Amino acid sequence: MDASDPRRSVAAAAARWFVELDSGELSRRDREEFVAWLRESPVHIAEFLRISRLHGALSKFEGWDDILAEVSGESNVVALRVTQAERAAPERVSKAKWRLAAGLAATFLVLAVVVMTQWSVQPDLYVETRRGERRDVVLTDGSTVLMGPGTRLKVRYRRAQRDVELLAGRALFKVAKEADRPFVVSARNTTVRAVGTQFGVEYESRGDLVVTVAEGRVAVKARAPLRSGQSYTAADDEVLLDANQQLTVSAGMSSPVRIVDGRSELGWAQGRLMFENRRIADVVERFNEYNDVQLRVRDEALAERRVSGVFDASDPDAFIAFLSSVAGVQARRTSNDAVLLEPPAPAEHLVP
Amino acid sequence: MTIENIVKEALKGAGGPTSSLDRSSSEESRAIMTPVETRTRVADWFSRWRAPLRRFLSSRGSIPTADIDDVAQEVFLRLMRYDRSEIVEHPQAYLFRMASNVASEWSIRSRLRHPHDSEWLGVLESEDRPDETHARRAAESEIREAIERLPARQRQIIKLRFGEGLDQAAIAARLGLTERMVKRDLANCYATLRMELDEELLGVLIHGRE
Numbered sequence: 001m002d003a004s005d006p007r008r009s010v011a012a013a014a015a016r017w018f019v020e021l022d023s024g025e026l027s028r029r030d031r032e033e034f035v036a037w038l039r040e041s042p043v044h045i046a047e048f049l050r051i052s053r054l055h056g057a058l059s060k061f062e063g064w065d066d067i068l069a070e071v072s073g074e075s076n077v078v079a080l081r082v083t084q085a086e087r088a089a090p091e092r093v094s095k096a097k098w099r100l101a102a103g104l105a106a107t108f109l110v111l112a113v114v115v116m117t118q119w120s121v122q123p124d125l126y127v128e129t130r131r132g133e134r135r136d137v138v139l140t141d142g143s144t145v146l147m148g149p150g151t152r153l154k155v156r157y158r159r160a161q162r163d164v165e166l167l168a169g170r171a172l173f174k175v176a177k178e179a180d181r182p183f184v185v186s187a188r189n190t191t192v193r194a195v196g197t198q199f200g201v202e203y204e205s206r207g208d209l210v211v212t213v214a215e216g217r218v219a220v221k222a223r224a225p226l227r228s229g230q231s232y233t234a235a236d237d238e239v240l241l242d243a244n245q246q247l248t249v250s251a252g253m254s255s256p257v258r259i260v261d262g263r264s265e266l267g268w269a270q271g272r273l274m275f276e277n278r279r280i281a282d283v284v285e286r287f288n289e290y291n292d293v294q295l296r297v298r299d300e301a302l303a304e305r306r307v308s309g310v311f312d313a314s315d316p317d318a319f320i321a322f323l324s325s326v327a328g329v330q331a332r333r334t335s336n337d338a339v340l341l342e343p344p345a346p347a348e349h350l351v352p
Numbered sequence: 353m354t355i356e357n358i359v360k361e362a363l364k365g366a367g368g369p370t371s372s373l374d375r376s377s378s379e380e381s382r383a384i385m386t387p388v389e390t391r392t393r394v395a396d397w398f399s400r401w402r403a404p405l406r407r408f409l410s411s412r413g414s415i416p417t418a419d420i421d422d423v424a425q426e427v428f429l430r431l432m433r434y435d436r437s438e439i440v441e442h443p444q445a446y447l448f449r450m451a452s453n454v455a456s457e458w459s460i461r462s463r464l465r466h467p468h469d470s471e472w473l474g475v476l477e478s479e480d481r482p483d484e485t486h487a488r489r490a491a492e493s494e495i496r497e498a499i500e501r502l503p504a505r506q507r508q509i510i511k512l513r514f515g516e517g518l519d520q521a522a523i524a525a526r527l528g529l530t531e532r533m534v535k536r537d538l539a540n541c542y543a544t545l546r547m548e549l550d551e552e553l554l555g556v557l558i559h560g561r562e
Contacts (some may be wrong), residue, residue: 008547015542019535021444023520025397028440035443039431046424049415049451050551051542056409057554058545063496064515069507159398180402182517195517217516 007047013037014047018055059179062196065216065243122157129169132290134271142176143183146269148202149289170202172269175216190249194218199241200266205285209249213241214262220247222254264310271313277306280323284341287316294338295320302329302343401444408448411559415455417551426454491553498548506541509534 017034020026026034038045122140129135129151137145139155141162147153151169159181164173166187175183177196185192185201187209192201197216204210211220220239239254241247244262248255264274271290275283281303284295290313297303305327311319320341323329328344407413415423427450431439439446499507505527512518512526520538524531 008543011546012539012543015539015546016535018542019520019539021401023531023535025400031440031443035431035436035440038443038447039428039436042421042425042428045427045431045447045451046421047546048447049420049424050546052405052408052448053551053554053558054542054546054549055405057491057495057549057557058510058514059409060557061492061495061514063492064511066496067499067507067511067515069504069511159402179514179517180406193517195515219516 007043010041010043010047011051014044014051017048018051022055060177062177064196122155122162124157125153125155127151127153127155131288132292134269134290139176141178141181144174146172146174148172148268166201166203168203170200170268172198172200172214172266174198190220190222192218192220198262200269204248205282207250210246211241211249212246212260212262212265213243214266215243217242220249220254222247222249267310268313272310273313274310276308278308279303280305280307280327280341283307283319287311287313287319290314291316292337295341296334296338297341299343302327302341400442404442404445404448408452409558413448413452414555414559415451416459417555419455419458420551423451423454423458427451430454487553487556491556494549494553495545495557498545501548502541502544506537506544509537510541513538 017037020030021034038048125137127135127137127145127147129147129149131149133149135147137147137153137155139145139157139162141157143162145153145155145164148170151171152167153169153171154165154167156163156165162175162178162181162183164183164185166185171185173183173185173194175194175197179195183194185194187201187203190209190211192199192211194216197218198214199216199218200210200212200214202210202212209222211218218241220241222239239247239257241257244260246258246260246265248258264272267274273283273286273290275286281297284297288294293316295316307323307326309322311322316339320329320331320339323341324331330342330344332340332342334340427447430450431446434446499510502510508527509523512523513520518526520531520534523529524534527534
């Protein structure tokens with residue numbers, strides 16, 4: 001680009017004004033100076049408009065994860081982790097990003113027709129799914145929320161922040177990039193803050209909260225509930241999670257960050273349930289969220305047995321078949337909508 | 353409707369500030385503020401800055417890249433006509449609003465001159481244009497390369513600003529810098545990227561098409 005000196009120095013001045021305006025309220029004296037500067041020349045106005053557009057483009061830019069920069073202020077250890085995560089995953093992330101971009105583009109097309117000349121404001125929402133029901137909620141900024149069964153959600157978009165409260169269940173959030181307006185999910189006393197990413201927040205049966213990131217980065221603040229008279233200190237820790245990382249919060253304490261396969265962990269959003277060495281009782285409970293026909297296990301020993309596998313949530317028969325091949329489990333329909341799983345009948349040894 | 357009235361309407365819609373919020377003298381000391389003052393200050397900042405900026409960047413406020421200098425010339429003339437004290441109340445709102453109005457006035461005029469063009473545009477907007485993704489990819493790639501050429505600290509700061517949505521104070525805290533240093537680096541960053549990046553491509557990212 002032709003960088004003639006006079007333009008460059010005007011661009012620099014325009015940039016300084018923009019940054020000043022972006023940082024907070026200007027005093028009257030500052031505003032007078034700004035107007036005086038604008039009125040000095042059309043070039044000043046043009047450059048200020050250009051810097052504003054540049055800011056807009058940077059807000060829409062989605063490649064921040066691929067930019068290598070030390071962003072934690074601490075040295076080597078964290079930098080290494082971030083760099084490795086970035087180096088390991090860029091190929092998969094970019095492919096997923098194009099798919100996401102295509103999906104979002106389709107969503108935008110639909111929204112654009114509806115919202116054409118309006119300054120679209122997201123109305124407050126309360127959404128609830130029943131057992132076995134999954135729902136996809138599209139918000140006016142292009143973000144989507146894939147809700148699992150038995151999930152309750154409140155959406156409250158404000159000017160400074162896009163607030164979502166997860167009251168129960170699990171949801172996968174695909175957040176549209178808006179650098180000026182963070183997307184914050186609160187679940188009990190934990191908050192998860194994102195700018196433009198894909199991540200899941202899930203209530204587990206024991207009351208734990210699990211946060212898994214598929215793409216991008218989120219900041220998780222886990223807090224124990226306040227007792228009366230207490231207040232939160234500024235020193236509350238914020239844990240940064242990158243793609244394919246997971247955190248569990250129990251009783252306000254967060255676990256160490258686990259490296260996981262984001263796609264498998266969040267497969268439930270596509271109806272795929274993945275279990276790794278989980279009690280049959282827990283697996284059955286998960287299945288029951290997705291199906292009208294409820295599985296039951298009464299035998300304690302059977303309930304405590306552990307299994308691993310990936311299952312289609314809407315296909316409990318396949319799961320039952322798996323259990324019988326692996327553990328000899330028998331299934332008996334006890335009513336219209338309940339199936340009892342029982343341990344194998346003892347082999348009938350005819351004791352002479 | 354005169355521009356003046358349009359801006360007044362726009363400011364009303366944005367929850368514009370009342371005169372009681374003008375704190376020209378108390379601004380001198382950035383003293384500890386009560387929570388109510390903080391909320392009012394933030395709300396004020398939003399209606400004076402963020403909301404007008406956002407409108408300007410939406411497709412409703414868009415200016416064709418090629419026209420920026422001409423639009424600026426016209427805005428310059430219009431600014432001269434206004435009472436300075438009125439503009440000083442809401443300079444950014446006036447500026448962005450005027451620029452968008454000029455651009456839309458001109459585009460209406462050109463549509464009237466060439467009515468068949470607007471039909472053609474209508475068809476294009478409803479189709480999925482294949483080269484849009486390509487243009488977008490090109491824009492993202494050019495931006496990424498320009499960012500990677502920035503000095504390390506500027507790159508850190510801009511990544512925190514846009515990748516994580518932190519404001520200047522939070523960036524300063526995270527990196528152990530003063531806010532003044534963050535402001536300076538951020539401004540240098542904007543200035544450098546402005547000179548290096550092609551505006552047409554930026555337009556693709558902002559509006560999805562040019």
